[in-house]
Amino acid sequence: MRASRLVNLLLLLQDRGRMTARQLADELEVSVRTVYRDVEALGAAGIPLYGAAGHDGGYRLVDGYRTRLTGLTADEAQAAFLAALPGTAAELGLGEALATAQLKLRAALPTELREHAGRIQERFLLDAPGWYGDADRVPDLAAVAAAVWAGRAVVLRYRRWRAPEEIERRVEPYGLVLKAGRWYLVAGGPSGIRTYRVDQILAVRPMEEVFVIPDGFDLAGYWNGYLADFRARLHTSEALVRLTPEGARRLGVTPTCGGWTEVRIPIESIDHAHREFLRLGADVEVLAPAELRNRIAQTARTLSTRYEG
Template sequence: MRASRLVTLLLLLQNRGRMTAKELAGELEVSVRTVYRDVEALGAAGIPLYGAAGHAGGYRLVDGYRTRLTGLTADEAQAAFLAALPGAAAELGLGEALATAQLKLRAALPAELRAHAGQIQERFLLDAPGWYGDADRTPHLAAVAAAVWARRAVVLRYRRWRAPEEIERRVEPYGLVLKAGRWYLVAGGPSGIRTYRIDQILGLRPLEEQFVLPDGFDLAGHWTGHLAGFRARLHTGEALVRLTPEGARRLGVTPTDDGWTQALVPIESIDHAHGEFLRMGTDVEVMAPAELRDRIAETARTLATRYEG
């Protein structure tokens, strides 16, 4: 623990140039007396630092003492700091590790790139979840992540949408994916590779047995294929519609010059399309299929009757 704190103290001084004992104590969450002892230990280990008293005093490293990363460009430094996801790391129990890693990276950068990296974090923030709906509760995420890392099988108690709604299954956790603020587990099981929502895991029991990934398995490649298959299964039908210029814009259709645009658009199901097209109000008219047109017409008549009074 103390060795880690000494490294952090050194990196803080490399990053900021000069810090008082009180400032260091606040960053390290220790007493000022502990900072004094740590500074003495660094000096005894040959680290060239010195302290000055007074209003402008504090501890600093001798100019030029710095570990540098060689060959890192400004764009690479930007990418490194943009790629860090503090929210995701915290959910995985790695928030402190990420902060320390960023501190080490910043300390090792040359001065001009260090300033550039600081500007990235000042000007860009990734907030992945959508606006509507509460954040998923993922109490088992850390345990799943540990199993993924250790390549150990687990027994999941899982809630799914079809009967039986609650199942128990032994799976081999291959990897974790964060998609639009929601965590997913890609795992091998009795019926092949499946995807599980972490927030639907009701219980988890780690097993001692380890597993080996299938030959050629690539998490990113598998996820890309999974998304392509999901989209193909999602849009299994089509609807012929007429759109106002605003309706065409909302559906991403190129409008025609006469004001109304006719287009064939993919739909997931009659029920889903019914709700989606109703949201567009008078900017869309469904021409086909007849079942969808009749459903929307019936809803419109019911609404008109309800609001007549």
């Protein structure tokens, strides 16, 4: 456990430069006293690091020192290769860089770990997009990613669902998120932080203006909050339905033994629920709300008339 923590401490200093004992303790989830002991142990092992007191103090490695990747475990090496998505890197304009990085990583690994990593690429394939429909075309993704990386504002021409359907807006791109095969841009603008689908961006005009991401902004934290808010707005009502055992199975509901199961199910809207429940055919009966039940009954009558003819 301590050996792993020492390696992590070393990698943190290598990655981030100067860090205080408190910052290291928070990252490693240990006490400041433990950090002091670990720093002493690294120094005794010949690692060239030093500490400085005062407001700008902290620990750092001697300039130019880089550790090798000999501390990787088999699982860590496998995860490094498994996490790399060639298609995603190519969309961002980093396909060649990813291939080169993997070659360098493979060359730095001991023979046994190199074989583990090779088997990962032979036996596992990550395909992020969903089954139905072609992958979104994102011709402006590379330009957006470049602006995110450089911290430069851009002017977006964007297509949205409400009027006016086409808008132009200056935004400060904070980060990109890949969700179920679809790219989203998280950016600051005149009305605060907003999320934009990259496949709905019609044009990107880079600006020379450099911006600073607000203190305390965390991309993962923002995205988790965005998803929670989306889900809360998604299911604003519910339907009371009866399900056959097969219908219960298809909806992931625990069925009542040997008969129909009555259950309340969150729904997004009458229109959306109408489409989804029709997929279950005779395995569902909608009891409420009355508007939804009447819509499905009308559809059933129309289908019956059409097929009888």
